[in-house]
Amino acid sequence: MTDTTTTTGRAPAVYVPSAEALATVLAPGARPPRPSPLSASLTFGWRALLKIKHVPEQLFDVTAFPIIMVLMFTYLFGGALADSPRDYLQFFLPGIMVSSVVMITMYTGVGLNADIEKGVFDRIRTLPVWRPAALVGMIFGDLLRYVLAATVMLAVGLVLGFRPDGGPLGVLAGIGLLVVFSFAFSWVWTFFGLVLRSEKSVMGVSMMVLFPLTFLSNVFVDPATMPGWLQAFVKANPVTHLVSAVRAAMAGTTDMSAISWMLVWSAVFVGVFGTLTMYRYNRR
Template identity: 65%
Template sequence: MTTATTGTGTDKDTAALDFVAPKADELAALLAGHERPQRPGALSASLTFGWRAMLKIKHVPEQLFDVTAFPIMMVLMYTYLFGGALAGSVSEYIQFLLPGILVMSVVMITMYTGVSVNNDIDKGVFDRFRTLPIWRPAPMVGYLLGDVVRYVIASVVMLSVGLLIGYRPAGGAAGVLLGVALLLVFSFGFSWIWTMFGLLLRSEKSVMGVSMMVIFPVTFLSNVFVDPSTMPGWLQAFVNNNPVTHVATAVRELMAGEWPTAEIAWSLGWSVLFALVFGAVTMRLYNRK
């Protein structure tokens, strides 16, 4: 019977005594001998966080439900529910409804940005982001850039369903692309409202509740479903000055082959206003929270 031999404690102590710690100047020379990596630019950092938002969808594909099933349900439900009563036929009503319901659906989807922000705060992820040597707004801008991809998916789904049930844009592909581009710009600016709520409120449920209280009046009290000329005067005053009304009118006319200069200017103006005002409030909360 044989036994294995092992090193003794004395051998380990001897090996430890043989180790000589490097001097401070040697460590400094070693560290200084390599160039420090460049600090990432604003665009690079924002795109990186945008890619992070997309990876969330890869790992949790159920997040695409609100940009696939929800838009399909909206188009079919409102088209066949109101088409005959309001326009006499589905084929006529879809020409008016689809651009408006497209705007409404994408604007409603924007509120999930605030939910994502609040969720990351609750998990402590933002504590790590704040310590990184990056452009400070990059995490927020990254959220919005990632959501723009979701808005594109929702737009493609809704337009595909609309074409199947009879929508025919007189402006052709160019008009459709211009209308969707304007909607994406507006949605990017509008989303800053929800980043503010995501930082301000304490839970996801609070963000969802407040978002619904804001977004339902803004989207339903507009010209998405009907012409506001049939409404009472006091209601017309609100509807005609509603940002969603301006965007819906601009998108509707662009897809019809027209160029509504005033409505496009209003839509872009609202987009810039939302981004400047709520973006500033968002960053103030982000820096102090």
């Protein structure tokens, strides 16, 4: 048997589409502009809100948990530390509001760690958007959770007898200070969310840091009743400064020293942990 190969000597024809054919396939018009950093951050913030929409159980920590905290501590300590739970509530509510919202900030790091483990952030980093937008947007989305938790606690406090002398403006000012600090403090947990390898690790480290900050402060009692060595820590505690600022605002006064220290601490958290977070995020 012999194989016969026929060769024409001509190259195969190459199809070259016309401009009209390409126009029917490709989208007409100019390429859309690259989104601005603010637009990209707000988009990722909206993504965080959509996650709450599809998994509403995430709101448990900003609804049921604050209610339990207010009721439990008001009636547990009210009779022992003040003449009545209602009198204690006037001192206690701004502090427990701060304590609860500050503790909620740790879920920013937990959520970030979960997204990383699922590979979500690997896909996000390939998008042509401002690199920190995903992290900033996540924190933007959590701001709604902080406001919701503060509002729930305030509503419960009003029902129990809390009466802020500062009126609506004082309450709004106090919540505003709380949101500013919480936004800055969230960068601590984004860093831990990037560094630690599991959600449980992030949760464990967060609780180890948060419990001394929230309980060794002026949230529950006046620091003047504490030993001298403990007062030194309490007075330097950033949560103490925040509580003093929020408590003064809701009482209708202004504690400029506490506000100044609170803003300084906020700047430190953003400057230090924000920088470390972006350094780690860009090299992960």
